Amino acid sequence: MPRFAANLSMLYPEHAFLDRFAAAARDGFKAVEYLFPYEHDAKELAARLRDNGLEQVLFNGPPGDWAGGERGIACLPGREDEFRAGIEQALRYADVLRCPRIHVMAGLVPEGRDRADLRPTYVANLRWAAKVAASLGVNVLIEPINTRDIPRFFLNRQDHAHELLGEIAALNAQVQMDLYHCQVVEGDVAMKIRQYLPTGHVGHFQIAGVPQRHEPDVGEVNYPYLFDVIDEVSAQCGWEGWVGCEYRPAGATSEGLRWMKR
Ligand SMILES: O=C(O)[C@@H](O)C(=O)CO
Numbered sequence: 009m010p011r012f013a014a015n016l017s018m019l020y021p022e023h024a025f026l027d028r029f030a031a032a033a034r035d036g037f038k039a040v041e042y043l044f045p046y047e048h049d050a051k052e053l054a055a056r057l058r059d060n061g062l063e064q065v066l067f068n069g070p071p072g073d074w075a076g077g078e079r080g081i082a083c084l085p086g087r088e089d090e091f092r093a094g095i096e097q098a099l100r101y102a103d104v105l106r107c108p109r110i111h112v113m114a115g116l117v118p119e120g121r122d123r124a125d126l127r128p129t130y131v132a133n134l135r136w137a138a139k140v141a142a143s144l145g146v147n148v149l150i151e152p153i154n155t156r157d158i159p160r161f162f163l164n165r166q167d168h169a170h171e172l173l174g175e176i177a178a179l180n181a182q183v184q185m186d187l188y189h190c191q192v193v194e195g196d197v198a199m200k201i202r203q204y205l206p207t208g209h210v211g212h213f214q215i216a217g218v219p220q221r222h223e224p225d226v227g228e229v230n231y232p233y234l235f236d237v238i239d240e241v242s243a244q245c246g247w248e249g250w251v252g253c254e255y256r257p258a259g260a261t262s263e264g265l266r267w268m269k270r
């Protein structure tokens with residue numbers, strides 16, 4: 009069975025954010041991930057991790073103006089200084105939280121712009137981020153996201169992400185393979201795990217039921233089958249990462265975790 013991390017941005021909405029750490033630990037999680045730590049003092053978050061015996065395995069770099077609709081700025085020409093300052097801030101948190109991975113969101117393709125024109129900015133930003141992160145032993149992750157949830161998102165497909173990694177050419181740059189987005193955009197998920205996991209370029213998985221993004225046992229994806237595929241391929245290639253439970257519980261979070269106990 010893969011190792012599961014609780015995504016505290018989505019799980020436990022019945023608790024205040026800082027209380028979600030204890031809730032996750034009570035349900036048996038040993039690791040957590042979430043979108044953004046920046047509203048909280050890093051030392052406070054580190055204390056929650058320590059007090060609940062949890063590891064932080066992932067969080068996101070600053071996404072630009074989230075409330076204003078931005079979903080990352082890595083692909084946006086003219087925002088490079090802000091991008092770099094954001095990565096530096098994320099790395100300060102990663103250091104205190106002892107977190108080995110940061111997800112760098114790509115951003116939206118601006119109206120009237122061609123995706124291909126943004127590629128050089130994206131690659132140069134990621135290359136810079138990977139270089140700075142490498143000195144702290146942190147990996148930078150890029151995540152293909154479906155355009156039903158985030159219209160105009162720059163990065164949608166696994167093959168595009170792996171092609172970009174080839175250009176970024178940094179050992180600590182990897183793909184965050186969210187199987188929910190993968191199923192929505194392209195399907196053939198088991199074969200894609202078999203294709204990409206052995207390359208060493210997948211740093212993290214995330215899961216949710218499709219199409220509603222509820223518990224993984226609700227919907228069109230047969231997750232027990234995919235977990236077996238991850239286990240089988242991991243055993244062959246020595247992959248030791250985490251699978252983030254990034255879904256919106258349909259009811260009470262702990263009750264909905266029956267899928268994991270099974
Ligand atoms: O899949 C997602 O939505 C997240 O992993 C994320 O980082 C951005 O929303």
Ligand SMILES: [Mg+2]
Binds near residue numbers: 151186214254
């Ligand atoms: Mg995700």
